[in-house]
Amino acid sequence: MRVSVDPDRCCSSGQCVMAVPEVFDQSEDDGVVLLIQARPPAELQSAVRTAAGICPGRAISVQE
Amino acid sequence: MTTVEPIDAINYPAARGGCPFAPPPAYQEALEQRPVTPVSLWDGSRAWLVTRHEDVRSVMGDRRFSADARHPGFPFLSDGRRELAAQNPSFIRMDDPEHARFRRMLTGDFIIKRVEALRPEIQRIVDDFLDRMTAHHPPADLVAEFALPVPSLVICRLLGVPYQDHDYFQERSRILLHNHSTTEQVRQARDELALYVMELADRKEWEPDDRIISRLVARGDLTREQVATMSLLLLVAGHETTANMTALSTLALLRDPVQLARLREDPTLIKGAVEEMLRFLSIVQTGTVRVAVETAEIGGTTIEPGEGVVCMLSTANRDGAVFAAPDELDLGRDARRHVAFGFGVHQCLGQPLARLELQIALETLIRRLPELRLAVPVEELRFRTDTVVYGVEELPVAW
Numbered sequence: 025m026r027v028s029v030d031p032d033r034c035c036s037s038g039q040c041v042m043a044v045p046e047v048f049d050q051s052e053d054d055g056v057v058l059l060i061q062a063r064p065p066a067e068l069q070s071a072v073r074t075a076a077g078i079c080p081g082r083a084i085s086v087q088e
Numbered sequence: 089m090t091t092v093e094p095i096d097a098i099n100y101p102a103a104r105g106g107c108p109f110a111p112p113p114a115y116q117e118a119l120e121q122r123p124v125t126p127v128s129l130w131d132g133s134r135a136w137l138v139t140r141h142e143d144v145r146s147v148m149g150d151r152r153f154s155a156d157a158r159h160p161g162f163p164f165l166s167d168g169r170r171e172l173a174a175q176n177p178s179f180i181r182m183d184d185p186e187h188a189r190f191r192r193m194l195t196g197d198f199i200i201k202r203v204e205a206l207r208p209e210i211q212r213i214v215d216d217f218l219d220r221m222t223a224h225h226p227p228a229d230l231v232a233e234f235a236l237p238v239p240s241l242v243i244c245r246l247l248g249v250p251y252q253d254h255d256y257f258q259e260r261s262r263i264l265l266h267n268h269s270t271t272e273q274v275r276q277a278r279d280e281l282a283l284y285v286m287e288l289a290d291r292k293e294w295e296p297d298d299r300i301i302s303r304l305v306a307r308g309d310l311t312r313e314q315v316a317t318m319s320l321l322l323l324v325a326g327h328e329t330t331a332n333m334t335a336l337s338t339l340a341l342l343r344d345p346v347q348l349a350r351l352r353e354d355p356t357l358i359k360g361a362v363e364e365m366l367r368f369l370s371i372v373q374t375g376t377v378r379v380a381v382e383t384a385e386i387g388g389t390t391i392e393p394g395e396g397v398v399c400m401l402s403t404a405n406r407d408g409a410v411f412a413a414p415d416e417l418d419l420g421r422d423a424r425r426h427v428a429f430g431f432g433v434h435q436c437l438g439q440p441l442a443r444l445e446l447q448i449a450l451e452t453l454i455r456r457l458p459e460l461r462l463a464v465p466v467e468e469l470r471f472r473t474d475t476v477v478y479g480v481e482e483l484p485v486a487w
Binding site for chain 1: 199201203378418422424429432434
Protein backbone atom coordinates (compact mmCIF):
# COMPACT_ATOMS: atom_id res chain seq x y z
CA MET A 25 0.00 0.00 0.00
CA ARG A 26 1.18 3.49 -0.85
CA VAL A 27 -0.45 6.52 0.83
CA SER A 28 -0.31 10.12 -0.35
CA VAL A 29 -1.91 13.29 0.99
CA ASP A 30 -2.92 16.56 -0.64
CA PRO A 31 -2.40 19.41 1.88
CA ASP A 32 -4.42 21.80 -0.31
CA ARG A 33 -7.50 19.62 0.06
CA CYS A 34 -7.04 19.04 3.80
CA CYS A 35 -9.51 20.85 6.06
CA SER A 36 -7.85 19.85 9.35
CA SER A 37 -10.70 17.74 10.73
CA GLY A 38 -8.11 15.52 12.43
CA GLN A 39 -10.05 12.34 11.76
CA CYS A 40 -7.08 10.66 10.08
CA VAL A 41 -4.95 11.34 13.18
CA MET A 42 -7.61 9.80 15.38
CA ALA A 43 -7.93 6.78 13.09
CA VAL A 44 -4.20 6.04 12.53
CA PRO A 45 -1.84 8.22 14.57
CA GLU A 46 1.04 6.01 13.37
CA VAL A 47 0.54 7.24 9.80
CA PHE A 48 -0.96 10.74 10.01
CA ASP A 49 -0.10 13.83 12.03
CA GLN A 50 -1.07 17.50 11.87
CA SER A 51 0.96 20.68 11.41
CA GLU A 52 1.14 22.65 14.65
CA ASP A 53 0.39 25.89 12.79
CA ASP A 54 -2.78 25.16 10.90
CA GLY A 55 -3.61 21.51 11.49
CA VAL A 56 -2.88 20.49 7.91
CA VAL A 57 -2.15 16.79 7.44
CA LEU A 58 1.40 15.48 7.68
CA LEU A 59 2.27 12.02 6.42
CA ILE A 60 4.47 10.06 8.83
CA GLN A 61 4.86 7.00 6.67
CA ALA A 62 3.80 6.50 3.06
CA ARG A 63 4.07 2.70 3.15
CA PRO A 64 2.16 1.59 6.25
CA PRO A 65 2.64 -1.99 7.46
CA ALA A 66 -0.12 -4.53 6.89
CA GLU A 67 -1.62 -4.20 10.37
CA LEU A 68 -2.37 -0.50 9.80
CA GLN A 69 -3.72 -0.73 6.27
CA SER A 70 -7.34 -1.29 7.16
CA ALA A 71 -7.32 1.77 9.43
CA VAL A 72 -5.67 3.81 6.65
CA ARG A 73 -8.49 2.84 4.28
CA THR A 74 -11.00 3.98 6.91
CA ALA A 75 -9.16 7.29 7.31
CA ALA A 76 -9.21 7.84 3.54
CA GLY A 77 -12.92 6.99 3.45
CA ILE A 78 -13.94 9.45 6.16
CA CYS A 79 -11.61 12.33 5.20
CA PRO A 80 -13.99 15.25 4.55
CA GLY A 81 -11.58 16.91 2.11
CA ARG A 82 -10.82 13.66 0.25
CA ALA A 83 -7.21 14.59 0.81
CA ILE A 84 -5.93 11.03 1.34
CA SER A 85 -5.19 8.73 -1.58
CA VAL A 86 -4.41 5.06 -1.22
CA GLN A 87 -2.78 2.93 -3.91
CA GLU A 88 -2.98 -0.76 -3.16
CA MET B 89 -37.30 0.08 -15.05
CA THR B 90 -39.17 1.60 -12.17
CA THR B 91 -40.92 4.89 -12.38
CA VAL B 92 -41.12 7.28 -9.51
CA GLU B 93 -44.55 8.71 -8.80
CA PRO B 94 -44.45 12.48 -9.05
CA ILE B 95 -44.91 13.94 -5.59
CA ASP B 96 -45.58 17.44 -4.39
CA ALA B 97 -42.82 19.36 -2.74
CA ILE B 98 -42.61 18.65 0.97
CA ASN B 99 -42.36 21.48 3.45
CA TYR B 100 -38.97 22.39 4.84
CA PRO B 101 -38.44 22.31 7.74
CA ALA B 102 -40.81 19.34 8.16
CA ALA B 103 -42.51 18.36 11.40
CA ARG B 104 -41.05 15.57 13.53
CA GLY B 105 -43.07 12.41 14.23
CA GLY B 106 -43.54 10.25 17.30
CA CYS B 107 -39.96 9.22 18.07
CA PRO B 108 -38.05 12.16 19.53
CA PHE B 109 -34.75 10.91 18.10
CA ALA B 110 -35.86 10.15 14.53
CA PRO B 111 -35.75 12.61 11.63
CA PRO B 112 -39.13 13.96 10.42
CA PRO B 113 -41.12 11.19 8.68
CA ALA B 114 -41.34 13.26 5.48
CA TYR B 115 -37.53 13.26 5.18
CA GLN B 116 -37.34 9.52 5.89
CA GLU B 117 -39.95 8.85 3.21
CA ALA B 118 -37.89 10.91 0.80
CA LEU B 119 -34.79 8.83 1.66
CA GLU B 120 -36.68 5.65 0.80
CA GLN B 121 -38.73 6.81 -2.17
CA ARG B 122 -37.19 9.86 -3.77
CA PRO B 123 -33.77 10.66 -2.31
CA VAL B 124 -33.42 13.97 -4.15
CA THR B 125 -36.78 15.63 -3.70
CA PRO B 126 -38.22 19.14 -4.11
CA VAL B 127 -38.98 21.06 -0.93
CA SER B 128 -40.98 24.20 -0.34
CA LEU B 129 -39.35 26.84 1.89
CA TRP B 130 -40.98 29.32 4.29
CA ASP B 131 -41.33 31.97 1.56
CA GLY B 132 -42.74 29.56 -1.03
CA SER B 133 -39.44 29.23 -2.89
CA ARG B 134 -38.17 25.78 -3.90
CA ALA B 135 -35.00 23.87 -3.20
CA TRP B 136 -33.78 20.27 -3.49
CA LEU B 137 -33.67 18.09 -0.40
CA VAL B 138 -30.78 15.62 -0.63
CA THR B 139 -31.23 12.70 1.76
CA ARG B 140 -28.81 9.86 0.94
CA HIS B 141 -25.38 9.55 2.55
CA GLU B 142 -23.55 9.26 -0.76
CA ASP B 143 -25.41 12.22 -2.29
CA VAL B 144 -24.94 14.45 0.76
CA ARG B 145 -21.20 13.78 0.62
CA SER B 146 -21.20 14.46 -3.13
CA VAL B 147 -22.86 17.86 -2.78
CA MET B 148 -20.80 18.95 0.21
CA GLY B 149 -17.54 17.88 -1.39
CA ASP B 150 -18.24 19.54 -4.76
CA ARG B 151 -17.24 23.10 -5.64
CA ARG B 152 -20.19 23.36 -8.03
CA PHE B 153 -22.25 23.85 -4.88
CA SER B 154 -21.52 27.10 -3.09
CA ALA B 155 -21.86 27.98 0.58
CA ASP B 156 -21.85 31.69 -0.32
CA ALA B 157 -25.28 33.14 0.44
CA ARG B 158 -24.63 36.11 -1.87
CA HIS B 159 -25.33 33.85 -4.87
CA PRO B 160 -28.87 34.21 -6.23
CA GLY B 161 -31.12 31.31 -5.31
CA PHE B 162 -29.41 30.53 -2.00
CA PRO B 163 -31.99 28.72 0.17
CA PHE B 164 -32.58 30.48 3.48
CA LEU B 165 -34.27 28.74 6.36
CA SER B 166 -36.08 31.88 7.43
CA ASP B 167 -36.17 35.63 6.99
CA GLY B 168 -33.93 35.92 10.03
CA ARG B 169 -31.31 33.60 8.54
CA ARG B 170 -31.28 35.69 5.38
CA GLU B 171 -30.67 38.78 7.48
CA LEU B 172 -27.79 37.05 9.27
CA ALA B 173 -26.12 35.97 6.02
CA ALA B 174 -26.53 39.39 4.45
CA GLN B 175 -24.46 41.23 7.06
CA ASN B 176 -20.79 40.43 7.39
CA PRO B 177 -20.91 36.71 6.63
CA SER B 178 -18.48 34.49 8.51
CA PHE B 179 -16.29 32.05 6.61
CA ILE B 180 -18.94 29.32 6.81
CA ARG B 181 -20.76 31.41 4.18
CA MET B 182 -17.73 31.75 1.90
CA ASP B 183 -16.11 29.49 -0.68
CA ASP B 184 -12.44 28.71 -1.10
CA PRO B 185 -9.96 30.32 -1.37
CA GLU B 186 -11.54 33.12 0.73
CA HIS B 187 -13.01 30.57 3.17
CA ALA B 188 -9.72 28.71 3.65
CA ARG B 189 -7.82 31.92 4.41
CA PHE B 190 -10.01 32.66 7.43
CA ARG B 191 -10.54 29.06 8.53
CA ARG B 192 -6.83 28.34 8.62
CA MET B 193 -6.36 31.18 11.11
CA LEU B 194 -8.25 28.96 13.57
CA THR B 195 -7.49 25.35 12.62
CA GLY B 196 -4.26 25.31 14.65
CA ASP B 197 -6.30 25.71 17.83
CA PHE B 198 -8.30 22.58 17.11
CA ILE B 199 -5.63 20.05 16.15
CA ILE B 200 -5.95 16.75 17.97
CA LYS B 201 -2.86 17.19 20.16
CA ARG B 202 -3.83 20.66 21.34
CA VAL B 203 -7.42 19.63 22.09
CA GLU B 204 -6.27 16.47 23.87
CA ALA B 205 -4.07 18.67 26.08
CA LEU B 206 -7.29 20.28 27.35
CA ARG B 207 -8.47 16.96 28.79
CA PRO B 208 -7.50 17.62 32.44
CA GLU B 209 -9.06 21.09 32.37
CA ILE B 210 -12.29 19.83 30.77
CA GLN B 211 -12.44 16.96 33.28
CA ARG B 212 -12.15 19.49 36.12
CA ILE B 213 -14.89 21.65 34.63
CA VAL B 214 -17.16 18.62 34.20
CA ASP B 215 -16.51 17.47 37.77
CA ASP B 216 -17.07 20.97 39.16
CA PHE B 217 -20.48 21.41 37.54
CA LEU B 218 -21.48 17.91 38.54
CA ASP B 219 -20.40 18.63 42.14
CA ARG B 220 -22.54 21.74 42.16
CA MET B 221 -25.52 19.99 40.65
CA THR B 222 -25.41 17.11 43.12
CA ALA B 223 -24.76 19.40 46.09
CA HIS B 224 -28.48 20.09 46.23
CA HIS B 225 -31.35 17.64 46.43
CA PRO B 226 -32.70 16.18 43.21
CA PRO B 227 -34.26 16.92 40.82
CA ALA B 228 -32.03 19.14 38.75
CA ASP B 229 -32.30 20.41 35.20
CA LEU B 230 -29.38 18.70 33.52
CA VAL B 231 -29.46 21.24 30.66
CA ALA B 232 -29.11 24.35 32.83
CA GLU B 233 -26.82 22.84 35.47
CA PHE B 234 -24.52 20.64 33.39
CA ALA B 235 -25.01 20.26 29.64
CA LEU B 236 -24.96 23.98 28.84
CA PRO B 237 -22.45 25.36 31.36
CA VAL B 238 -19.70 22.82 30.53
CA PRO B 239 -19.18 23.68 26.85
CA SER B 240 -19.99 27.31 27.52
CA LEU B 241 -17.18 27.64 30.06
CA VAL B 242 -14.78 25.68 27.82
CA ILE B 243 -15.35 27.89 24.77
CA CYS B 244 -15.16 31.03 26.93
CA ARG B 245 -11.74 29.95 28.20
CA LEU B 246 -10.51 29.16 24.67
CA LEU B 247 -11.71 32.48 23.28
CA GLY B 248 -10.85 34.59 26.31
CA VAL B 249 -14.47 35.63 26.96
CA PRO B 250 -15.51 36.27 30.59
CA TYR B 251 -17.83 33.40 31.55
CA GLN B 252 -19.88 35.63 33.86
CA ASP B 253 -21.36 37.20 30.70
CA HIS B 254 -22.83 33.86 29.60
CA ASP B 255 -26.49 34.85 30.04
CA TYR B 256 -25.94 37.78 27.70
CA PHE B 257 -24.55 35.76 24.79
CA GLN B 258 -26.62 32.62 25.41
CA GLU B 259 -29.88 34.56 25.18
CA ARG B 260 -28.78 36.22 21.96
CA SER B 261 -27.39 33.10 20.34
CA ARG B 262 -30.75 31.40 20.93
CA ILE B 263 -32.38 34.18 18.93
CA LEU B 264 -29.89 33.75 16.10
CA LEU B 265 -30.60 30.01 15.85
CA HIS B 266 -34.38 30.12 16.23
CA ASN B 267 -36.39 29.62 13.04
CA HIS B 268 -39.13 32.04 14.04
CA SER B 269 -36.98 34.98 15.11
CA THR B 270 -37.92 38.07 13.14
CA THR B 271 -35.47 39.95 10.95
CA GLU B 272 -35.48 42.75 13.50
CA GLN B 273 -34.78 40.37 16.42
CA VAL B 274 -31.93 38.70 14.53
CA ARG B 275 -30.42 42.04 13.53
CA GLN B 276 -30.54 43.33 17.09
CA ALA B 277 -29.12 40.16 18.64
CA ARG B 278 -26.35 40.01 16.07
CA ASP B 279 -25.46 43.71 16.50
CA GLU B 280 -25.38 43.42 20.28
CA LEU B 281 -23.18 40.34 20.15
CA ALA B 282 -20.85 41.93 17.61
CA LEU B 283 -20.56 45.06 19.76
CA TYR B 284 -19.87 42.93 22.83
CA VAL B 285 -17.02 41.07 21.10
CA MET B 286 -15.62 44.22 19.50
CA GLU B 287 -15.39 45.92 22.90
CA LEU B 288 -13.72 42.80 24.23
CA ALA B 289 -11.30 42.87 21.30
CA ASP B 290 -10.49 46.52 22.05
CA ARG B 291 -9.56 45.57 25.58
CA LYS B 292 -7.34 42.73 24.31
CA GLU B 293 -5.35 45.29 22.36
CA TRP B 294 -4.16 46.79 25.68
CA GLU B 295 -4.31 43.66 27.81
CA PRO B 296 -3.38 40.82 25.50
CA ASP B 297 -3.58 37.17 26.56
CA ASP B 298 -2.84 33.91 24.77
CA ARG B 299 -6.49 33.14 23.97
CA ILE B 300 -8.07 33.08 20.50
CA ILE B 301 -9.66 36.55 20.36
CA SER B 302 -6.49 38.21 21.59
CA ARG B 303 -4.42 36.35 19.01
CA LEU B 304 -6.81 37.29 16.19
CA VAL B 305 -6.47 40.94 17.27
CA ALA B 306 -2.68 40.68 17.45
CA ARG B 307 -2.44 39.40 13.85
CA GLY B 308 -3.05 42.96 12.67
CA ASP B 309 -4.57 41.89 9.32
CA LEU B 310 -8.21 41.60 10.45
CA THR B 311 -10.73 44.35 11.00
CA ARG B 312 -12.55 44.48 14.32
CA GLU B 313 -15.69 43.37 12.49
CA GLN B 314 -13.86 40.33 11.10
CA VAL B 315 -12.50 39.42 14.54
CA ALA B 316 -16.02 39.75 15.95
CA THR B 317 -17.60 37.64 13.21
CA MET B 318 -15.08 34.81 13.59
CA SER B 319 -15.26 34.87 17.38
CA LEU B 320 -19.04 34.87 17.42
CA LEU B 321 -19.11 31.87 15.11
CA LEU B 322 -16.99 29.94 17.61
CA LEU B 323 -18.88 31.24 20.61
CA VAL B 324 -22.34 30.34 19.29
CA ALA B 325 -21.36 27.07 17.60
CA GLY B 326 -19.13 26.11 20.52
CA HIS B 327 -21.78 25.79 23.15
CA GLU B 328 -25.21 25.30 21.55
CA THR B 329 -24.21 22.15 19.70
CA THR B 330 -22.27 20.36 22.43
CA ALA B 331 -24.82 21.38 25.07
CA ASN B 332 -27.70 19.88 23.12
CA MET B 333 -25.71 16.76 22.22
CA THR B 334 -24.87 16.19 25.90
CA ALA B 335 -28.46 16.51 27.07
CA LEU B 336 -29.99 14.55 24.20
CA SER B 337 -27.38 11.77 24.46
CA THR B 338 -28.14 11.48 28.17
CA LEU B 339 -31.84 11.17 27.38
CA ALA B 340 -31.15 8.56 24.69
CA LEU B 341 -29.11 6.51 27.18
CA LEU B 342 -31.77 6.79 29.89
CA ARG B 343 -34.36 5.58 27.37
CA ASP B 344 -32.21 2.60 26.37
CA PRO B 345 -31.15 0.71 29.52
CA VAL B 346 -29.44 -2.03 27.51
CA GLN B 347 -27.08 0.41 25.79
CA LEU B 348 -26.55 2.36 29.01
CA ALA B 349 -25.61 -0.84 30.87
CA ARG B 350 -23.26 -1.75 28.05
CA LEU B 351 -21.44 1.57 28.35
CA ARG B 352 -21.28 1.33 32.13
CA GLU B 353 -19.78 -2.14 31.93
CA ASP B 354 -17.19 -1.15 29.35
CA PRO B 355 -16.23 2.53 29.56
CA THR B 356 -13.65 2.00 26.80
CA LEU B 357 -16.63 2.09 24.41
CA ILE B 358 -17.01 5.82 25.02
CA LYS B 359 -15.22 7.07 21.90
CA GLY B 360 -17.24 4.88 19.56
CA ALA B 361 -20.37 5.54 21.61
CA VAL B 362 -20.02 9.28 21.04
CA GLU B 363 -19.66 8.72 17.27
CA GLU B 364 -22.82 6.60 17.36
CA MET B 365 -24.66 9.28 19.35
CA LEU B 366 -23.58 11.89 16.82
CA ARG B 367 -24.93 9.67 14.02
CA PHE B 368 -28.12 8.62 15.77
CA LEU B 369 -29.12 12.06 17.05
CA SER B 370 -27.83 14.27 14.18
CA ILE B 371 -28.83 17.40 16.06
CA VAL B 372 -28.22 19.90 13.24
CA GLN B 373 -31.80 19.29 12.24
CA THR B 374 -31.99 21.87 9.47
CA GLY B 375 -29.16 20.15 7.59
CA THR B 376 -26.70 22.25 5.66
CA VAL B 377 -27.54 24.46 2.70
CA ARG B 378 -25.81 25.18 -0.60
CA VAL B 379 -26.68 26.71 -3.96
CA ALA B 380 -25.62 25.25 -7.30
CA VAL B 381 -23.34 27.55 -9.28
CA GLU B 382 -22.93 25.11 -12.20
CA THR B 383 -25.14 22.35 -13.55
CA ALA B 384 -24.58 19.16 -11.59
CA GLU B 385 -26.19 15.75 -11.39
CA ILE B 386 -26.86 14.38 -7.93
CA GLY B 387 -28.43 10.96 -7.44
CA GLY B 388 -29.82 11.03 -10.99
CA THR B 389 -31.38 14.49 -10.62
CA THR B 390 -30.03 17.44 -12.59
CA ILE B 391 -29.58 20.53 -10.47
CA GLU B 392 -29.27 23.82 -12.33
CA PRO B 393 -27.30 26.94 -11.36
CA GLY B 394 -29.30 29.09 -8.94
CA GLU B 395 -31.17 26.13 -7.45
CA GLY B 396 -30.85 25.66 -3.71
CA VAL B 397 -29.89 22.39 -2.06
CA VAL B 398 -30.57 21.26 1.52
CA CYS B 399 -28.31 18.40 2.61
CA MET B 400 -30.19 16.47 5.26
CA LEU B 401 -27.54 15.16 7.63
CA SER B 402 -30.02 13.24 9.78
CA THR B 403 -31.30 11.03 6.94
CA ALA B 404 -27.80 10.55 5.52
CA ASN B 405 -26.86 9.23 8.95
CA ARG B 406 -29.73 6.74 8.80
CA ASP B 407 -29.06 5.56 5.27
CA GLY B 408 -29.29 1.77 5.30
CA ALA B 409 -26.80 1.59 2.45
CA VAL B 410 -24.10 2.73 4.88
CA PHE B 411 -25.35 1.82 8.36
CA ALA B 412 -26.96 -1.54 9.08
CA ALA B 413 -30.18 -1.29 11.14
CA PRO B 414 -29.80 2.50 11.01
CA ASP B 415 -32.70 3.29 13.34
CA GLU B 416 -31.11 1.34 16.19
CA LEU B 417 -28.77 2.89 18.70
CA ASP B 418 -25.79 0.53 18.82
CA LEU B 419 -22.90 1.89 20.87
CA GLY B 420 -20.62 -0.87 19.64
CA ARG B 421 -20.86 -0.11 15.92
CA ASP B 422 -18.28 1.78 13.89
CA ALA B 423 -20.25 4.94 13.09
CA ARG B 424 -17.31 7.07 11.98
CA ARG B 425 -18.68 7.53 8.47
CA HIS B 426 -21.47 9.71 9.87
CA VAL B 427 -21.87 13.24 8.54
CA ALA B 428 -23.14 14.84 11.78
CA PHE B 429 -20.31 17.39 11.50
CA GLY B 430 -21.03 17.90 7.80
CA PHE B 431 -18.63 16.95 5.04
CA GLY B 432 -16.22 18.73 2.72
CA VAL B 433 -14.13 21.81 3.41
CA HIS B 434 -16.73 23.30 5.74
CA GLN B 435 -16.88 20.30 8.05
CA CYS B 436 -17.08 21.39 11.68
CA LEU B 437 -13.90 23.13 12.78
CA GLY B 438 -14.45 22.36 16.45
CA GLN B 439 -15.16 18.64 16.07
CA PRO B 440 -12.14 17.38 18.07
CA LEU B 441 -13.22 19.63 20.95
CA ALA B 442 -16.86 18.55 20.68
CA ARG B 443 -15.83 14.89 20.72
CA LEU B 444 -13.61 15.32 23.77
CA GLU B 445 -16.24 17.31 25.70
CA LEU B 446 -18.91 14.71 24.93
CA GLN B 447 -16.66 11.79 25.85
CA ILE B 448 -15.70 13.32 29.19
CA ALA B 449 -19.16 14.66 30.05
CA LEU B 450 -21.03 11.41 29.30
CA GLU B 451 -18.41 9.07 30.80
CA THR B 452 -18.26 11.12 34.00
CA LEU B 453 -22.02 11.52 34.28
CA ILE B 454 -22.79 7.81 34.10
CA ARG B 455 -19.81 6.81 36.26
CA ARG B 456 -20.54 9.27 39.06
CA LEU B 457 -24.33 8.95 39.04
CA PRO B 458 -25.16 5.23 38.79
CA GLU B 459 -28.79 5.94 39.75
CA LEU B 460 -29.27 8.71 37.18
CA ARG B 461 -32.87 8.77 35.91
CA LEU B 462 -35.49 11.06 34.43
CA ALA B 463 -37.41 13.00 37.08
CA VAL B 464 -40.48 13.54 34.85
CA PRO B 465 -42.33 11.32 32.35
CA VAL B 466 -40.71 11.59 28.93
CA GLU B 467 -44.02 12.91 27.54
CA GLU B 468 -43.54 16.08 29.57
CA LEU B 469 -40.21 16.97 27.98
CA ARG B 470 -40.21 19.89 25.58
CA PHE B 471 -38.09 19.39 22.49
CA ARG B 472 -36.36 22.15 20.55
CA THR B 473 -38.04 21.63 17.18
CA ASP B 474 -37.99 25.17 15.74
CA THR B 475 -34.31 25.89 15.86
CA VAL B 476 -31.19 24.96 13.92
CA VAL B 477 -29.89 22.69 16.68
CA TYR B 478 -32.26 20.05 18.06
CA GLY B 479 -32.36 19.18 21.74
CA VAL B 480 -34.42 19.32 24.92
CA GLU B 481 -35.38 22.60 26.59
CA GLU B 482 -34.99 21.08 30.06
CA LEU B 483 -33.98 17.63 31.24
CA PRO B 484 -35.13 17.13 34.85
CA VAL B 485 -33.11 14.30 36.37
CA ALA B 486 -32.77 12.60 39.73
CA TRP B 487 -29.90 10.40 41.02
